[in-house]
Amino acid sequence: MRRKQDWSEMREGIIGLGEESSRRSFYPELMDRLAELERAQAEITRSQENLWTVFNSMSDAMIIHDLEGRILEVNDAMLAMFGLVRGMCRNYTVLDLTAAPEGREATWARLAELWSRPGDSANTSEWKVRRPLAPEETFEVEVSLRRGRWYEQEVFIAVLRDISERKRLEARLNETQKLEAMGQLAGGIAHDTNNMLAVILGWVDLLLETPFDPGEFPSHLNRIRKAALNSTELIRQLLAFARRQPIQPVVADLNLLVDGTQRMLGRLIGEQYALRWRPAQGLWPVRMDPTQVDQILTNLLLNARDAVRPGDTITIETANLSVDAVYAQAHPDAAEGDYTVLVVSDTGQGMPPEVVEKIFEPFFTTKAMGRGTGLGLATVYGIVRQNHGFITVYSVPGKGTSFRVHFPRFLDEGAATEAAAEARAPVGTETILLVEDEESLLELGRNLLESAGYRVAPMAHPLEALRWAEEGGHFDLLATDLVMPGMNGRELHDKLSAKRPGLKTLFLSGYPAGAIDLDRLPGEGCGFLQKPFTRTGLLQAVRRVLDRA
Amino acid sequence: MESPALEELRKFVAPEFIFGRDARKLVARYARKLGGKRIFLVSDPGVHAAGWAQEALDLLVAEGLIVTLFLGVSPNPRDGEVMEGAAAFRESGSDLVVAVGGGSAMDCAKGIGIVAQNRGSILDYEGVDQVPEPMPPLICIPTTGGTSADVSQFAIINNTSEKVKIAIISKAVVPDVALIDPCTLVTMSPYLTACTGIDALVHAIEAFVSNAQSPITDLHALEAIRLISDNLRASVAAPGDLELRGRIMLASLQAGLAFSNASLGCVHAMAHSLGGFLDLPHGECNALILPHVMAYNLPAAGDRFRRIGEAMGLPLDGLGEKNCGRALVDGVLELRRSCGIHGGLGDRGVKAADLPGLAEKAIEDPCNATNPRPPTRGDLEALYAEAL
Ligand SMILES: [Fe+2]
Numbered sequence: 028m029r030r031k032q033d034w035s036e037m038r039e040g041i042i043g044l045g046e047e048s049s050r051r052s053f054y055p056e057l058m059d060r061l062a063e064l065e066r067a068q069a070e071i072t073r074s075q076e077n078l079w080t081v082f083n084s085m086s087d088a089m090i091i092h093d094l095e096g097r098i099l100e101v102n103d104a105m106l107a108m109f110g111l112v113r114g115m116c117r118n119y120t121v122l123d124l125t126a127a128p129e130g131r132e133a134t135w136a137r138l139a140e141l142w143s144r145p146g147d148s149a150n151t152s153e154w155k156v157r158r159p160l161a162p163e164e165t166f167e168v169e170v171s172l173r174r175g176r177w178y179e180q181e182v183f184i185a186v187l188r189d190i191s192e193r194k195r196l197e198a199r200l201n202e203t204q205k206l207e208a209m210g211q212l213a214g215g216i217a218h219d220t221n222n223m224l225a226v227i228l229g230w231v232d233l234l235l236e237t238p239f240d241p242g243e244f245p246s247h248l249n250r251i252r253k254a255a256l257n258s259t260e261l262i263r264q265l266l267a268f269a270r271r272q273p274i275q276p277v278v279a280d281l282n283l284l285v286d287g288t289q290r291m292l293g294r295l296i297g298e299q300y301a302l303r304w305r306p307a308q309g310l311w312p313v314r315m316d317p318t319q320v321d322q323i324l325t326n327l328l329l330n331a332r333d334a335v336r337p338g339d340t341i342t343i344e345t346a347n348l349s350v351d352a353v354y355a356q357a358h359p360d361a362a363e364g365d366y367t368v369l370v371v372s373d374t375g376q377g378m379p380p381e382v383v384e385k386i387f388e389p390f391f392t393t394k395a396m397g398r399g400t401g402l403g404l405a406t407v408y409g410i411v412r413q414n415h416g417f418i419t420v421y422s423v424p425g426k427g428t429s430f431r432v433h434f435p436r437f438l439d440e441g442a443a444t445e446a447a448a449e450a451r452a453p454v455g456t457e458t459i460l461l462v463e464d465e466e467s468l469l470e471l472g473r474n475l476l477e478s479a480g481y482r483v484a485p486m487a488h489p490l491e492a493l494r495w496a497e498e499g500g501h502f503d504l505l506a507t508d509l510v511m512p513g514m515n516g517r518e519l520h521d522k523l524s525a526k527r528p529g530l531k532t533l534f535l536s537g538y539p540a541g542a543i544d545l546d547r548l549p550g551e552g553c554g555f556l557q558k559p560f561t562r563t564g565l566l567q568a569v570r571r572v573l574d575r576a
Numbered sequence: 577m578e579s580p581a582l583e584e585l586r587k588f589v590a591p592e593f594i595f596g597r598d599a600r601k602l603v604a605r606y607a608r609k610l611g612g613k614r615i616f617l618v619s620d621p622g623v624h625a626a627g628w629a630q631e632a633l634d635l636l637v638a639e640g641l642i643v644t645l646f647l648g649v650s651p652n653p654r655d656g657e658v659m660e661g662a663a664a665f666r667e668s669g670s671d672l673v674v675a676v677g678g679g680s681a682m683d684c685a686k687g688i689g690i691v692a693q694n695r696g697s698i699l700d701y702e703g704v705d706q707v708p709e710p711m712p713p714l715i716c717i718p719t720t721g722g723t724s725a726d727v728s729q730f731a732i733i734n735n736t737s738e739k740v741k742i743a744i745i746s747k748a749v750v751p752d753v754a755l756i757d758p759c760t761l762v763t764m765s766p767y768l769t770a771c772t773g774i775d776a777l778v779h780a781i782e783a784f785v786s787n788a789q790s791p792i793t794d795l796h797a798l799e800a801i802r803l804i805s806d807n808l809r810a811s812v813a814a815p816g817d818l819e820l821r822g823r824i825m826l827a828s829l830q831a832g833l834a835f836s837n838a839s840l841g842c843v844h845a846m847a848h849s850l851g852g853f854l855d856l857p858h859g860e861c862n863a864l865i866l867p868h869v870m871a872y873n874l875p876a877a878g879d880r881f882r883r884i885g886e887a888m889g890l891p892l893d894g895l896g897e898k899n900c901g902r903a904l905v906d907g908v909l910e911l912r913r914s915c916g917i918h919g920g921l922g923d924r925g926v927k928a929a930d931l932p933g934l935a936e937k938a939i940e941d942p943c944n945a946t947n948p949r950p951p952t953r954g955d956l957e958a959l960y961a962e963a964l
Binding site: 034037038040041042043044045047048049051052053054404441535 | 584585586587589693702703704705708709710711713745747748750751752788835839874880942944946950955
């Protein structure tokens with residue numbers, strides 16, 4: 028029986044309807060070609076593996092995304108940078124990776140702008156990005172973006188480098204550089220202040236020792252006042268230099284801004300070099316943060332100082348310049364338009380072209396170790412670009428160097444320059460509760476205010492002020508020092524305003540505005556005045572706060 | 577026994593073949609067309625001596641092809657010869673096989689092709705549809721009038737260690753081209769002519785009574801039977817008559833087309849076992865066994881056997897089934913005798929003691945599967961005994 032069954036199966040096979048029963052052909056060429064294709068395939072696979080290894084060996088993150096920002100492929104460095112695992116990436120778009128403090132829509136617009144830039148070559152920009160799984164953790168990257176093709180699709184190839192560390196380093200070095208410059212300044216300022224104090228003491232001694240002469244007395248006092256004003260100005264500049272606060276551009280006359288700092292700058296470069304100042308007539312206004320002008324001048328002058336030899340001259344000039352298309356073509360950073368130019372030139376040793384080429388690169392320095400950080404000119408460059416200006420450098424070895432800094436002309440002629448001449452000191456008759464723990468300043472403030480017609484309740488201690496107010500003392504304005512022993516000005520304000528809604532307060536402080544958190548001061552009806560102040564400054568601030576609705 | 581034409585799906589396998597005088601001379605053109613550059617030419621010493629292999633070689637060389645001649649083929653080709661041929665094929669970097677000769681050369685060439693492409697041993701491919709990858713192109717030029725290996729899906733190889741012939745049945749061993757040229761038959765001896773003629777007759781008869789017959793195979797089988805009955809005696813008597821040779825060649829071709837698709841029966845099962853045991857010519861074995869198996873099969877296919885008798889031109893009118901069968905067996909015996917094949921197995925050295933062993937091997941042969949009467953080992957042993 029078993030055999031019979033086998034034969035029946037075998038018969039089926041012989042008839043030839045089995046799965047394996049169709050005849051197949053053998054073509055030697057086909058076999059050769061197949062073998063060749065298999066070899067080529069293996070070669071391609073190997074090559075692909077090699078490229079994949081290279082792709083994943085890069086320390087920069089790579090993202091290949093389509094024109095809508097959808098992620099198509101990433102390398103291992105990207106996964107590490109963004110804390111993702113492969114396979115998750117396709118769920119995210121570039122928008123998910125971008126820090127969006129201004130909201131997704133605005134961020135999307137920024138990305139769209141980036142992607143719409145023309146050109147086949149890579150364009151590089153800096154971005155704040157975030158990890159999709161921890162969106163509050165942001166970090167900074169430099170993105171080099173290039174158009175390309177990926178399979179059949181037009182894509183962007185983005186190479187991302189984490190520059191958080193570099194930024195931190197830059198910021199710290201910037202600070203170091205600033206401190207370095209401040210150290211140099213401090214010597215000069217101490218010298219100046221000493222001179223002024225000597226003048227003041229001299230005149231005071233003279234006044235104390237000689238019989239009172241009503242005719243001579245005001246002129247003596249004026250000499251003393253002038254010496255003291257000189258010193259406060261020096262200190263104001265030092266503080267401005269040290270200040271850390273967001274830039275606050277104002278419409279300004281560049282000549283006045285340079286005037287304001289060049290005394291200090293004279294100190295900076297030392298007395299053995301001649302510093303010339305040639306302001307242009309009819310200079311166009313600019314819109315700048317005066318502090319930044321200080322920074323530019325300081326850095327350029329420090330640079331010049333290091334290039335000059337005894338007997339050389341450093342010149343600061345200003346000028347107007349209209350940039351036309353031809354000029355703009357020749358200077359990649361320049362755009363057509365009117366510029367106000369600040370020129371710092373020296374007759375020093377000059378620089379060869381290869382140095383000029385690199386001079387604005389961060390950390391590039393020709394100075395000996397310990398003499399410069401190499402960040403000074405990079406800072407200048409950054410500030411100028413931030414203000415949409417540009418810099419040109421002309422240098423001839425052995426003859427000297429000239430830096431020309433161009434700021435765009437401010438065109439709204441209607442707006443009055445904020446650095447206008449001092450207005451008349453306003454006066455008033457209101458009652459002012461003045462709180463100041465430094466007795467001499469309290470006395471001074473009281474005299475100044477009373478001389479302008481105000482009634483003053485002077486208090487040397489905040490608790491004393493509180494007690495006076497609780498006992499029924501009436502006042503229209505609280506003018507208080509911010510930092511005092513026992514209770515600070517802010518707390519005093521809070522306690523008093525509890526029973527006096529809409530209380531008007533003027534805070535006074537010897538610390539620069541940047542050092543205290545202005546945002547955390549009560550806003551409504553409050554003002555801030557930095558010490559030391561002039562009579563006019565104080566009276567203007569008092570009037571401003573009082574006149575607020 | 578007459579099965580309806582649409583009862584089951586049927587396939588008909590045949591190579592491209594060219595039949596006629598001087599067909600052999602197209603070998604070089606076909607070798608080139610099939611993509612051959614280095615040709616492996618398989619033949620046996622006898623055919624080579626007759627000049628047919630040399631002629632093919634010259635034609636191929638004249639076409640600019642590189643030829644490796646392999647003559648290591650004996651009658652009833654052996655597994656070892658196949659393996660040697662396959663090694664020589666690979667060593668020579670050949671890419672196409674040309675077989676010139678009888679069933680031995682063509683079956684050996686098929687074996688060489690199978691092993692060259694599929695590796696392993698030729699014995700691995702025994703049975704139906706066991707060849708996985710197609711072999712290199714094969715061109716067959718038959719020089720005998722019986723085996724039909726040039727058109728069939730069969731390759732019969734002698735397993736020397738088991739002393740049995742194995743059958744490889746696969747579409748993969750159907751040649752790509754057969755160049756069937758009656759001129760090649762004129763060099764055959766009368767006895768070989770007789771043996772190969774009877775082999776063709778057996779092919780046709782077994783295919784016609786096969787349980788895998790079909791309308792198309794029937795046509796070819798009956799025509800082959802008619803041609804052999806009418807012309808074999810005359811052709812044996814006049815070896816140089818090309819016209820008669822052509823008819824026998826055509827009969828062989830038609831028988832081959834029939835059995836390649838309808839398969840065979842117990843005659844071949846027993847002849848394979850016998851040929852492996854005694855190294856007798858295949859046709860001779862068939863001739864000795866045929867009448868006995870026919871008698872054995874008569875009860876299972878009486879009508880079919882009557883039609884075979886009619887095709888042989890036997891006077892069967894009015895005869896009952898039994899007498900018809902007797903007349904048919906007599907007719908076959910008479911044809912065998914008149915062609916010069918005499919005696920029985922005993923005369924060729926077979927002893928009674930060998931019969932169980934022969935039957936043991938014969939019952940394993942796949943040809944039994946299509947025999948109209950499913951045989952047992954005992955049946956086959958009894959049939960061997962009758963043929964002694
Ligand atoms: Fe046969």
